[in-house]
Amino acid sequence: MNKTKEQRIVVVGGGLVGAATVLGLAAHGREVTLIDRKRPEVSAGKLGADIRNVALNPRSQSLLENLDVWTLERVVPYKHMVVWEERGTARVTFNAQELGRSELGWLIEVSPLLTRMWAAFGDRVTLIEGGVEALDVDDAVTLQLDGDRTTVCDLLIAADGGQSAIRRGLGVGVDERPVDQMALATVVRTSLSHRDTAWQRFLRDGPLALLPSIEPDLVSIVWTGSVAETKRRVELTDTEFCRLLTQASESRLGDVIAVDTRVSFPLTQQHVTDPVMGSQVVFIGDAARVIHPLAGLGVNLGFEDVSALLAIAEKTDNLCRPDVWRRFSRERAFRAKTMIRILEGLNRLYGAQDPGIGLIRNLGVRWVDNVSGVKHQIMREAMGLGHF
Numbered sequence: 001m002n003k004t005k006e007q008r009i010v011v012v013g014g015g016l017v018g019a020a021t022v023l024g025l026a027a028h029g030r031e032v033t034l035i036d037r038k039r040p041e042v043s044a045g046k047l048g049a050d051i052r053n054v055a056l057n058p059r060s061q062s063l064l065e066n067l068d069v070w071t072l073e074r075v076v077p078y079k080h081m082v083v084w085e086e087r088g089t090a091r092v093t094f095n096a097q098e099l100g101r102s103e104l105g106w107l108i109e110v111s112p113l114l115t116r117m118w119a120a121f122g123d124r125v126t127l128i129e130g131g132v133e134a135l136d137v138d139d140a141v142t143l144q145l146d147g148d149r150t151t152v153c154d155l156l157i158a159a160d161g162g163q164s165a166i167r168r169g170l171g172v173g174v175d176e177r178p179v180d181q182m183a184l185a186t187v188v189r190t191s192l193s194h195r196d197t198a199w200q201r202f203l204r205d206g207p208l209a210l211l212p213s214i215e216p217d218l219v220s221i222v223w224t225g226s227v228a229e230t231k232r233r234v235e236l237t238d239t240e241f242c243r244l245l246t247q248a249s250e251s252r253l254g255d256v257i258a259v260d261t262r263v264s265f266p267l268t269q270q271h272v273t274d275p276v277m278g279s280q281v282v283f284i285g286d287a288a289r290v291i292h293p294l295a296g297l298g299v300n301l302g303f304e305d306v307s308a309l310l311a312i313a314e315k316t317d318n319l320c321r322p323d324v325w326r327r328f329s330r331e332r333a334f335r336a337k338t339m340i341r342i343l344e345g346l347n348r349l350y351g352a353q354d355p356g357i358g359l360i361r362n363l364g365v366r367w368v369d370n371v372s373g374v375k376h377q378i379m380r381e382a383m384g385l386g387h388f
């Protein structure tokens with residue numbers, strides 16, 4: 001089968017994961033159509049940085065570099081990571097230098113990156129602005145869009161996020177592990193520099209991450225907590241919030257002196273049991289799985305999907321054969337399940353009130369901090385570099 005003429009490929013969802021897929025497929029000479037409700041725009045909050053930031057690991061960086069959309073503009077490398085907790089004295093520190101690297105990862109503002117990716121489509125990609133409302137899978141996949149429009153394709157790649165309309169439209173269930181927490185995200189200005197360090201403190205009701213942003217005194221915050229407490233943190237005045245955050249971070253970055261708009265997100269962990277339906281629908285990114293933000297891995301796992309998908313597209317002309325997707329399906333489902341279990345376990349371990357568990361946890365953290373082999377392995381996994 002001639003890959004460019006006979007296979008109509010549609011990607012629904014042009015978030016980071018869908019946009020990377022489209023760029024990769026176009027680079028392989030595939031004809032591809034992207035459907036999304038809206039085009040991205042660069043947005044900056046009142047402190048000058050985008051409130052939506054993501055931590056990307058070196059594996060994701062290398063994908064973006066291969067797609068020709070990597071730049072160091074508005075991108076902050078983090079060289080160290082410090083993890084500590086409210087109810088203990090143990091802490092673990094990760095340094096890029098220990099692995100002979102200059103950084104552990106990068107903090108990226110989402111809207112400039114996304115806008116750059118869309119600009120890179122050029123005329124290689126057909127864009128349809130619209131929302132998918134329903135679909136039908138038979139010999140081909142027929143998508144019903146708002147405004148009574150229809151699009152037909154042979155292969156549908158669903159990258160339409162955690163609330164995926166494609167998933168719901170096809171009645172594909174998810175294995176859901178409810179998380180009784182919400183996340184608050186914002187950007188703050190601090191009196192001390194972030195020192196190129198990602199700080200994470202496990203508080204009684206959830207982890208607080210303080211991540212380096214585009215200026216030395218700008219810090220991106222992802223603060224997970226109980227639903228009631230997160231709602232309260234959103235409602236506080238700026239002065240009250242800054243004071244609370246200064247305390248919660250034990251003034252590691254000095255005083256928090258200004259805060260941008262605070263947004264909150266309900267959290268869940270979920271995954272589709274099989275990310276491939278027949279040979280016609282493939283789920284990737286948050287449409288395939290949603291994980292707890294505590295490890296900053298959501299997009300990174302989505303980019304792993306993209307790399308695996310592009311490796312198949314490079315080797316195979318006919319992407320509409322079920323056998324082509326078997327290994328992808330098995331490996332991506334396993335990865336999602338494993339990560340969800342690890343993050344659930346970590347969140348529970350740090351949330352445990354039992355002093356005995358607290359003691360074991362503190363001893364364990366000290367052990368990890370002192371045993372370089374274990375620490376290096378954890379770092380390599382988080383960076384997407386795999387085993388030694």
Ligand SMILES: Cc1cc2nc3c(=O)[nH]c(=O)nc-3n(C[C@H](O)[C@H](O)[C@H](O)COP(=O)(O)OP(=O)(O)OC[C@H]3O[C@@H](n4cnc5c(N)ncnc54)[C@H](O)[C@@H]3O)c2cc1C
Nearest residue numbers: 013015016017055131132160161285286296297298299300
């Ligand atoms: C507080 C917080 C912090 C996070 N921090 C990190 C981090 O540090 N590192 C990290 O790797 N991950 C992080 N994540 C996770 C990360 O944000 C997600 O994994 C990622 O954004 C998912 O990308 P996606 O492209 O799969 O989906 P999305 O970004 O949700 O994109 C989906 C796209 O589909 C479009 N769409 C949806 N429905 C339709 C429809 N019916 N028709 C047409 N188009 C449609 C939307 O307009 C959108 O453009 C964090 C998440 C949260 C909540």
